[in-house]
Amino acid sequence: MPESPEVEALVEDLGTRLAGREITGVDVVEFRAAKTRSRPPSSLRGERVRGAARRGKHVDLAVGDAQHLVVSLGRHGWARYGSSAADASAADAVADAPPTLVELTFDDGTVVEFTDAGDWVSLGCWVVDDPSEVPAVAKLGPDPADAGFARADFDRVVAGRRKQVKAVLQEQESLAGIGNAYSDEILHLAKISPVVHAAALTEAELDRLFDATVGMIRGATDRQRGVPIDQLKAAKVASMRVHGRAGEACPVCGDTVLDFSFASTTAQYCPTCQTGGEQLPLPAAE
Incomplete structure (x- = not known):
């Protein structure tokens, strides 16, 4: 996507x-x-x-x-x-x-x-x-890529939400422009479980999540700028640390990146970095 x-x-x-x-x-x-x-x-x-x-x-x-x-x-x-x-x-x-x-x-x-x-x-x-x-x-919410996007904008749509944090990141009415891949990358960078409710995040975790959201989206935008449009998908895939990397080693801790079921798709995470070693439910077998 x-x-x-x-x-x-x-x-x-x-x-x-x-x-x-x-x-x-x-x-x-x-x-x-x-x-x-x-x-x-x-x-x-x-x-x-x-x-x-x-x-x-x-x-x-x-x-x-x-x-x-x-x-x-x-x-x-x-x-x-x-x-x-x-x-x-x-x-x-x-x-x-x-x-x-x-x-x-x-x-x-x-x-x-x-x-x-x-x-x-x-x-x-x-x-x-x-x-x-x-x-x-x-219906679009605030856009983390915008220069004017501030912590107050982030807190207004994320903090206190009784919804899994990955779902909040992908909800276009809350934060514009983020999908399955970059939400995986943001949560890995912030060291936060994708299935924890946003309302359960501590202030320190919200700090990390805000910094990761802004840093990941703006950094990726800078990297993709000027790449020929027929090469953008490949450039995106090559930049991923955990998304699409199930079975590979986490670049931070070396643990194995795993799949888990999310909505109607599959996402990826590192158990050591994000879930305290807990393995999340796998996609249902076809």
Whole structure:
């Protein structure tokens, strides 16, 4: 799942390439990706891009005088570049490349393809006058990547919550932009169990969790900035210390990183660093 550091790198790249460019073609390959049926993406043909911004895990392309194309990447969505509308992009020639659901062509020949690799359509596109018209954007909580994000913002949405702390970190209405991978990394850095309730955290643990949240997200954003968008996923995977590393040695203590069940997915943790040696429940066997 794309998270804020990778989406930030993507929108910065899109903004650099597309600002001032006219949209000359729009192809919605999968109709379910268009969420504003009365204002389809094709209505943006002939408009120029003013810039790009990130809204949590969403891409926001400012288009024309006062319109926005907001793209939710969902669980498996991403973007790639093609060379021209007439030519197949290099990615299309690669076996098992994710399918393109929405394609934008620009007046300089650039093609931006929004893809989705999932078994169900998670990518979504809205054409709106204000990004807050997209329900998920309107509900976003404070963003740890923002320079103005402060401890008071963190305490307001985390401290005292009777909910597992990993779930709080991933709850977009509480903290924007964090998903399964970075929540694992944050909790490992803070040396906190992913299943403890936020309300049970001591002041010292809240201090560590705040520092880890801000440090991890801002550090990852800095590292991903400037990485080509087709290499961002690999760069993210390579940077992980525990997420996706089950069976490997913890880089801090040397214990074995383990899997555990979380919601409808699998997450990772270090028992020595985070749970006092306790092993959390494993994913159910298929």
